[in-house]
Amino acid sequence: MAEKKANYHVIPEPTGWAVRRSGASKATKLFETQSDAVKYAREDAKKRNTDVYVHTRDGSISSRNSYSGTNPKPPKK
Amino acid sequence: MAFDRNVFINCPFDKQYLPMLRPLLFTVLYLQFRPRIALETLNSGAPRVTKIMGLIRGSQYGIHDLSRIQAKKKGEFFRLNMPFELGLDVGCQVFGKGNWRKKKCLIMEVEPYRYQAAISDLSNSDIAAHGGDPYRVVLEVRKWLNREAKLNAPGATHIWTRFNEFMAANYDKLRAEGHSPAEIAELDAGELIRAMNVWLRRNRS
Numbered sequence: 620m621a622e623k624k625a626n627y628h629v630i631p632e633p634t635g636w637a638v639r640r641s642g643a644s645k646a647t648k649l650f651e652t653q654s655d656a657v658k659y660a661r662e663d664a665k666k667r668n669t670d671v672y673v674h675t676r677d678g679s680i681s682s683r684n685s686y687s688g689t690n691p692k693p694p695k696k
Numbered sequence: 697m698a699f700d701r702n703v704f705i706n707c708p709f710d711k712q713y714l715p716m717l718r719p720l721l722f723t724v725l726y727l728q729f730r731p732r733i734a735l736e737t738l739n740s741g742a743p744r745v746t747k748i749m750g751l752i753r754g755s756q757y758g759i760h761d762l763s764r765i766q767a768k769k770k771g772e773f774f775r776l777n778m779p780f781e782l783g784l785d786v787g788c789q790v791f792g793k794g795n796w797r798k799k800k801c802l803i804m805e806v807e808p809y810r811y812q813a814a815i816s817d818l819s820n821s822d823i824a825a826h827g828g829d830p831y832r833v834v835l836e837v838r839k840w841l842n843r844e845a846k847l848n849a850p851g852a853t854h855i856w857t858r859f860n861e862f863m864a865a866n867y868d869k870l871r872a873e874g875h876s877p878a879e880i881a882e883l884d885a886g887e888l889i890r891a892m893n894v895w896l897r898r899n900r901s
Binding site: 626628630631632633637639641642644672674676677678679680683 | 714715716718719829830831853854856857859860861863864867868877881899901
């Protein structure tokens, strides 16, 4: 459950959308729109072979993109 | 855990309130307090009000969210449990002795002054308006606990970020265990508290 590598999180904040790396005290970058933040995070995550979590207004996960090959498998139906 | 680290949480525990409940619980746990909720004792045989009174007696702090007491449609009843439990908490402080005199309450609402239409006795009380925004729950709970318990707590944005990281880690863990996204979205308060405690033990910063 512990996150060892620094994934990206696109997080809603009062002034817009922040792209933050796991455990970082400061935002990597701030954006006015969620779509701009997601675009930036995905492009940078590809270069770094890491993952991107896009959060909703309540902190839930709206999407997860893996560029590290660690995407958890969905349950078998 | 000791009386002075217990926080009685008086709020709805339904699906609609989960977006507010999750950051509320996380903020309390992050600041190293213990949230006490009615659900934790529902399986015992005692009447519900007796269990609630036990939680109130054992908690120095109380967080009361009155934002969902209003009936939503014609014919629906006003939700009275939350104002009733707030009254019990205030009564414990006013009529109790010793540690109970130290009790502190945070009352939350959607908008400032809206509650006065329903409970005008609370006029001049300290009410925090969260506007239905999960981030503002973190902000208001952190501000209140920091002041009342004389903490040196990190800022609300820091706690909000850690909360989002927890949500991501918990999502991965539960997906790997076979939970669907819909099941994850409805995880109840008891399971959430256990998962938050485990994550915070490993990741507190």
